[in-house]
Amino acid sequence: MALASSGPSQQRAGDNPLLAAFLEKRENLVLFLAARLRSMATAEDLAQDLYLKVAAVQPGAEVRAPVALLYRMATNLLVDHLRSGQRGARRDAQWRLDTRATIGGLDVVSEPAADEALIAQERVRQLAEAVAALPPQMGRAFRLHKLEGMSQAQTAQAMGVSQKMIEQHVAAAIRRLAERLRA
């Protein structure tokens, strides 16, 4: 039985160089997005949005530099996402939602068990020790920008140095932290 090629989902990559490039670069694009989003799940979601856009491109459309275009499209989706999400997003990771279950007929709100809490505490201790071991300026830049959630510009202002310097401090901090916390 011959399948008629109708609609984007049936499109084969061969007809659409952008789609072919997307399928090849998908993982890289997710990593690119995740640097800013700091969440693989959200990066995957945006990559899915990107896929829908890419798949909607007319077959045979001329695309000169498909990979560059993909990164541009990904960046646009990222900008839109950050604009719409910024208000609500504020580190809601801390605001854990309760899930309900029952034990012996009694209502139970489940949260991390005590042993998980201990493991989490130990991890927190390791992370804090690693930050404390950074050289002072580097540690301060990492703390303000990555832990307290200040923007790079705010951090630069708070520390009285250039934004470029903050970028370098944070880069060096990430390297040292990753080396120290190599598990």
Place this chain on the structure above:
Amino acid sequence: MTEGLNPDDAPAADRAMAEAGAWLSRLGAGEPSAEYGLVFDAWLAASPDNRAAYGRALALLQDFDARAGDVLARLDARAAAPAPRRTLSGRPAPRRRRVGAGWWAAGFGAALAAGLAVVVMPPAIIHPASAQAYATAKGQHQRVTLADGSLIDLDAETQLRVRFQGSERRVALVEGQAIFDVVHDASRPFVVEAGGRLVRDVGTQFDVRARGGQLTVTVARGRVEVTPQAPGSAAAQGQDVLLGPGQRFELDAPTAAPQLSAVDPQETFSWRSGRLVYRARPLGEVVADLNRQFVEQITIADPELAKLPITGVIVLDNPRAVMSRLSLLLPIRTVPSDKGLMLLRK
């Protein structure tokens, strides 16, 4: 060309991690730009080391993100370190916390460093077979060391009586909240009377709160048994309950059906360190707790306002600071009143 492909080649791995750090720092800040897209893509493709280093550093940053509040609290506690851990008073110069999205994430250290306004009484020693009463006022915490080495931390506005008899160690929590750190002694059970129940420890640490007819028992370590105080009475509804670490027993009224939940004991025990943790609790309840911790009293003008739910951590430095941080989360504002502060809708 083989450089960078050998996994034992430490300098290559170092270089990959240095570059991964640079990429994450650059891509993770400022207005997103497609400018670096192609270069980044080429870098990832250049070596499996690069991809591995980037993945590892990204996972680490996500870990930091998920635990940012706790890590900050730990860093603050560490900075304030040399002083003994459990002393609430005598802390030097209050440290200002940033106010904003993450204020509630501040933890133990911050609370300690914030100069919590409590009075810590010297430990009292109880003699066996004698009854002794303890009471704390607004804004007062007290630690009691019992003759057997067990510790009781009393929250503000708490009354309890301790009686050690030959075969039993018994504490009556008349009203309030306390954390019990019990030295196990199989021959002398430790029993707390509260809210019409008996809370019997089996060598453990647990928190009991009996306020306004409501009772909660939360276990951090060991096991605790909760039984009706007078079998056959109305309060006896429900069976005996054995609680383990991380479990909470809750009664809304002496005759209500008990609820069991699994909780993070650190949250329940955090009041001892000057921190209150709430999950979707009404503002009215939070204010009632704050009014025990501060002499300056907060009143709510509008009963509807008292129903607003709050989730977060409140660091007990002073009522004005607490309310100004809360007003960032809720549509409330404060005005001075004759007792202290009044909350109004924004």
